[in-house]
Amino acid sequence: MEHVTVTFLRDDNIDAPILIEGLPGIGHVGKLVADHLIYELGGEKIGEISSLHFPPQVVVDEQGVTHLVKNEIYRCEKDGKAALFLVGDFQSTSAEGHYTLTERYLDIAEDLGVGRIYALGGYGVGHLVESPRVLSAVNMEHLRPEVEAAGGSFENAGNSGMIVGASGLLLGLGEARGIEGICLMGETSGYIVDPKSADSLLTVLSHLTGIEVDHTSLQQRAENMEQIIAKIQEAEEGKGREELSYIG
Amino acid sequence: MEHVTVTFLRDDNIDAPILIEGLPGIGHVGKLVADHLIYELGGEKIGEISSLHFPPQVVVDEQGVTHLVKNEIYRCEKDGKAALFLVGDFQSTSAEGHYTLTERYLDIAEDLGVGRIYALGGYGVGHLVESPRVLSAVNMEHLRPEVEAAGGSFENAGNSGMIVGASGLLLGLGEARGIEGICLMGETSGYIVDPKSADSLLTVLSHLTGIEVDHTSLQQRAENMEQIIAKIQEAEEGKGREELSYIG
Amino acid sequence: MEHVTVTFLRDDNIDAPILIEGLPGIGHVGKLVADHLIYELGGEKIGEISSLHFPPQVVVDEQGVTHLVKNEIYRCEKDGKAALFLVGDFQSTSAEGHYTLTERYLDIAEDLGVGRIYALGGYGVGHLVESPRVLSAVNMEHLRPEVEAAGGSFENAGNSGMIVGASGLLLGLGEARGIEGICLMGETSGYIVDPKSADSLLTVLSHLTGIEVDHTSLQQRAENMEQIIAKIQEAEEGKGREELSYIG
Amino acid sequence: MEHVTVTFLRDDNIDAPILIEGLPGIGHVGKLVADHLIYELGGEKIGEISSLHFPPQVVVDEQGVTHLVKNEIYRCEKDGKAALFLVGDFQSTSAEGHYTLTERYLDIAEDLGVGRIYALGGYGVGHLVESPRVLSAVNMEHLRPEVEAAGGSFENAGNSGMIVGASGLLLGLGEARGIEGICLMGETSGYIVDPKSADSLLTVLSHLTGIEVDHTSLQQRAENMEQIIAKIQEAEEGKGREELSYIG
Numbered sequence: 001m002e003h004v005t006v007t008f009l010r011d012d013n014i015d016a017p018i019l020i021e022g023l024p025g026i027g028h029v030g031k032l033v034a035d036h037l038i039y040e041l042g043g044e045k046i047g048e049i050s051s052l053h054f055p056p057q058v059v060v061d062e063q064g065v066t067h068l069v070k071n072e073i074y075r076c077e078k079d080g081k082a083a084l085f086l087v088g089d090f091q092s093t094s095a096e097g098h099y100t101l102t103e104r105y106l107d108i109a110e111d112l113g114v115g116r117i118y119a120l121g122g123y124g125v126g127h128l129v130e131s132p133r134v135l136s137a138v139n140m141e142h143l144r145p146e147v148e149a150a151g152g153s154f155e156n157a158g159n160s161g162m163i164v165g166a167s168g169l170l171l172g173l174g175e176a177r178g179i180e181g182i183c184l185m186g187e188t189s190g191y192i193v194d195p196k197s198a199d200s201l202l203t204v205l206s207h208l209t210g211i212e213v214d215h216t217s218l219q220q221r222a223e224n225m226e227q228i229i230a231k232i233q234e235a236e237e238g239k240g241r242e243e244l245s246y247i248g
Numbered sequence: 249m250e251h252v253t254v255t256f257l258r259d260d261n262i263d264a265p266i267l268i269e270g271l272p273g274i275g276h277v278g279k280l281v282a283d284h285l286i287y288e289l290g291g292e293k294i295g296e297i298s299s300l301h302f303p304p305q306v307v308v309d310e311q312g313v314t315h316l317v318k319n320e321i322y323r324c325e326k327d328g329k330a331a332l333f334l335v336g337d338f339q340s341t342s343a344e345g346h347y348t349l350t351e352r353y354l355d356i357a358e359d360l361g362v363g364r365i366y367a368l369g370g371y372g373v374g375h376l377v378e379s380p381r382v383l384s385a386v387n388m389e390h391l392r393p394e395v396e397a398a399g400g401s402f403e404n405a406g407n408s409g410m411i412v413g414a415s416g417l418l419l420g421l422g423e424a425r426g427i428e429g430i431c432l433m434g435e436t437s438g439y440i441v442d443p444k445s446a447d448s449l450l451t452v453l454s455h456l457t458g459i460e461v462d463h464t465s466l467q468q469r470a471e472n473m474e475q476i477i478a479k480i481q482e483a484e485e486g487k488g489r490e491e492l493s494y495i496g
Numbered sequence: 497m498e499h500v501t502v503t504f505l506r507d508d509n510i511d512a513p514i515l516i517e518g519l520p521g522i523g524h525v526g527k528l529v530a531d532h533l534i535y536e537l538g539g540e541k542i543g544e545i546s547s548l549h550f551p552p553q554v555v556v557d558e559q560g561v562t563h564l565v566k567n568e569i570y571r572c573e574k575d576g577k578a579a580l581f582l583v584g585d586f587q588s589t590s591a592e593g594h595y596t597l598t599e600r601y602l603d604i605a606e607d608l609g610v611g612r613i614y615a616l617g618g619y620g621v622g623h624l625v626e627s628p629r630v631l632s633a634v635n636m637e638h639l640r641p642e643v644e645a646a647g648g649s650f651e652n653a654g655n656s657g658m659i660v661g662a663s664g665l666l667l668g669l670g671e672a673r674g675i676e677g678i679c680l681m682g683e684t685s686g687y688i689v690d691p692k693s694a695d696s697l698l699t700v701l702s703h704l705t706g707i708e709v710d711h712t713s714l715q716q717r718a719e720n721m722e723q724i725i726a727k728i729q730e731a732e733e734g735k736g737r738e739e740l741s742y743i744g
Numbered sequence: 745m746e747h748v749t750v751t752f753l754r755d756d757n758i759d760a761p762i763l764i765e766g767l768p769g770i771g772h773v774g775k776l777v778a779d780h781l782i783y784e785l786g787g788e789k790i791g792e793i794s795s796l797h798f799p800p801q802v803v804v805d806e807q808g809v810t811h812l813v814k815n816e817i818y819r820c821e822k823d824g825k826a827a828l829f830l831v832g833d834f835q836s837t838s839a840e841g842h843y844t845l846t847e848r849y850l851d852i853a854e855d856l857g858v859g860r861i862y863a864l865g866g867y868g869v870g871h872l873v874e875s876p877r878v879l880s881a882v883n884m885e886h887l888r889p890e891v892e893a894a895g896g897s898f899e900n901a902g903n904s905g906m907i908v909g910a911s912g913l914l915l916g917l918g919e920a921r922g923i924e925g926i927c928l929m930g931e932t933s934g935y936i937v938d939p940k941s942a943d944s945l946l947t948v949l950s951h952l953t954g955i956e957v958d959h960t961s962l963q964q965r966a967e968n969m970e971q972i973i974a975k976i977q978e979a980e981e982g983k984g985r986e987e988l989s990y991i992g
Contacts, residue, residue, distance in 0.1 A: 056346030068420030098800030172812030304594030316668030552842030564916030
């Protein structure tokens with residue numbers, strides 16, 4: 001078996017200048033934004049990536065049909081603006097796998113004409129956040145003013161921070177290939193799947209890409225989550241927030 | 249050393265249209281069914297698989313003779329219906345090994361003309377089960393009606409379930425090769441080696457394959473296990489079932 | 497780097513019909529016997545094996561000089577009887593490494609004309625043993641009578657036992673190459689480095705190989721250890737043997 | 745992706761007779777010394793090493809710019825004496841990676857004419873040390889008198905010590921290539937980043953290399969650390985030193 005297998009479902013007219021990565025991570029913030037964009041833009045799946053660096057298992061769907069663990073590439077287009085999306089339910093199970101997979105993601109990006117990558121994620125702070133900031137990092141210094149103008153914050157810089165996994169390596173390994181990389185991380189508690197943080201992140205991302213979509217369904221999920229949290233807080237009154245279990 | 253070594257003990261007349269996988273797993277349900285079928289059908293061992301992805305050890309038999317950890321391929325034939333079996337006492341020790349081994353299992357299946365794989369296992373529910381269902385998954389949607397007609401249930405579908413290890417990957421990687429895959433999982437507590445669940449699974453499998461065998465020895469083992477459990481429950485009265493230790 | 501590097505210090509007259517493996521294991525029983533034999537027979541180091549499957553470290557000797565972690569091959573000859581020894585302070589750190597290293601050990605054995613391998617080890621029983629038996633396993637059934645005649649016991653057979661690591665794989669992988677394999681395991685508590693068990697093992701091994709050496713230094717170490725244990729038992733009176741810490 | 749990628753920033757006039765390794769380790773003693781020397785000597789970065797054996801992440805700097813995890817090679821020259829430095833914030837995440845990376849470090853050393861390697865580190869003793877010794881090891885016995893004359897101690901020899909990671913393997917694997925290796929380990933508690941130990945180590949290293957630099961900034965850091973420790977000891981009076989947490 002090849003370590004990574006990439007299969008394209010079609011090969012014509014699949015170029016795009018940007019790639020948006022929304023693999024699973026803290027608070028599923030990046031995944032929520034990417035899935036929301038693909039849904040609202042009516043994205044088309046153009047490729048699949050399987051690998052022995054993913055967990056050795058299949059997912060059973062609602063029909064009882066199995067699907068090999070994989071990542072997927074979607075392509076969306078709106079008002080002449082095209083974007084690729086890298087999404088899925090899994091990341092690599094090993095350090096070596098993260099490097100190997102990310103190099104293949106970058107091969108695909110280069111082949112399809114991508115000049116800039118947006119890596120989306122969450123930034124865990126350990127407590128509920130009223131107004132989540134969108135903390136940011138870039139792989140080339142000249143990108144910073146553009147991100148700040150779009151509402152991204154760099155207040156996290158200087159904390160000796162690390163960005164782990166595909167998001168980090170897309171920026172780190174992408175730089176050597178001359179691909180611009182912007183990482184947007186919605187502030188989030190780390191305890192819950194966080195659509196409110198995703199909503200903030202989406203606003204900044206839309207400013208950067210010029211691709212606007214309706215936020216209603218994301219905001220509705222955020223309101224539902226707020227209500228769930230309020231109920232739990234009532235019930236847990238006196239126990240402290242740190243006992244909140246992970247809700248999704 | 250090659251990562252996987254396959255040795256055939258003979259090479260004539262070893263084709264078969266189906267492969268039945270019964271490697272170790274929850275409640276040893278799949279293994280019990282496969283071993284029972286091989287015994288009742290007088291199966292012949294036609295191949296052995298060793299690999300550096302198996303644990304680095306040998307098994308000492310009753311004569312004090314060592315045997316390298318391996319998987320084995322048997323072939324059975326009854327009334328003109330032939331089947332291959334993949335059995336053994338071990339699965340891979342690593343994620344990468346699961347992928348690498350399963351690709352080799354599929355190479356063998358393709359070489360021997362296999363068009364359909366039955367992956368057998370247990371479905372752990374955490375409590376003793378009076379009438380174990382045979383929960384199912386398929387790797388192509390058109391297989392579902394046939395499985396339901398044979399008594400397989402799809403009530404587990406929609407639970408975001410995963411099938412881990414060789415059983416899952418045989419379906420997931422087999423699909424890409426056009427090999428039909430049906431996973432049958434006997435409901436079981438997860439605490440005991442479970443011949444009752446194996447008996448239920450065997451019934452569904454026989455309906456699907458048209459290969460019938462005597463169930464007596466499996467049912468006898470199931471009765472013995474019931475008596476053991478009854479005694480333990482008496483002794484443990486008041487402690488709760490969850491303290492039942494694993495019995496085999 | 498090659499995964500395994502074998503360096504011979506000389507290449508003439510280094511054949512031998514048997515290889516005795518004494519790598520570290522339970523109670524260091526195998527290592528004690530092999531080191532004792534090499535010392536008493538005035539063995540000569542003829543080869544070294546280094547590998548990235550060993551721990552990534554060097555050992556600092558009494559002169560402050562570092563030595564890469566390695567295994568060593570010695571050759572001994574007495575009364576026209578020659579034997580190779582495989583010794584060292586480390587085994588592989590991974591399952592794959594055990595397989596890869598053992599295949600290389602067997603390559604060396606084949607190149608040097610080895611027809612039989614003695615794998616030495618301990619058999620941990622969890623309590624102090626007054627008269628340690630030498631439990632045994634063979635990789636070909638015809639070897640058993642010879643081992644029994646030499647004083648080896650097969651009372652452990654039938655316990656579904658496993659032999660893990662180099663000792664097990666030398667037998668398991670050696671069988672496929674037609675190399676006879678005999679594993680001798682001195683019964684030992686598992687709590688202490690056990691020269692008494694090594695003394696018993698050496699007796700059986702000498703009967704098998706026809707190579708006799710003086711046991712005095714091994715017996716002296718065994719007596720010293722007995723005295724240490726007696727003192728600890730006095731001191732620990734009332735606490736139970738299971739609190740004995742590992743002594744070497 | 746290659747397992748290790750080495751990139752040189754220039755290729756003329758980069759030879760040097762010695763390489764000084766200061767990768768992270770106990771008390772960051774080696775790293776403190778190497779970083780101090782590079783700073784005081786105005787070293788120039790001449791190469792970078794990235795690898796899938798490093799953690800899969802990027803570091804975010806004070807400007808919010810990401811940097812792939814890497815090791816770096818600097819070159820310094822003073823009074824006609826040139827030295828290369830191997831520094832960075834990470835070592836390999838796996839045993840195999842340590843071997844693979846060290847072989848590449850040695851390839852670089854050979855290519856650039858290095859005849860001797862100084863591997864710098866800490867020697868953890870578990871308690872605060874008033875006058876830290878510089879414990880030593882060499883990969884060729886003839887190096888010992890020179891190290892002792894420079895103030896290095898070999899009192900640690902005979903303790904069955906190990907040197908783990910890049911420092912150990914540079915000596916162990918370097919010996920086979922005929923490259924002299926000297927490991928200097930500043931005695932340190934293991935609880936704190938220890939500039940006092942680094943100051944002692946620097947003195948011995950300067951005697952050996954003949955490259956002298958100002959110690960002021962290192963001594964200033966040592967004094968600051970002394971004051972921090974004094975305050976903590978006051979606060980912790982009565983609790984015991986072993987509760988000191990790691991300070992850096």
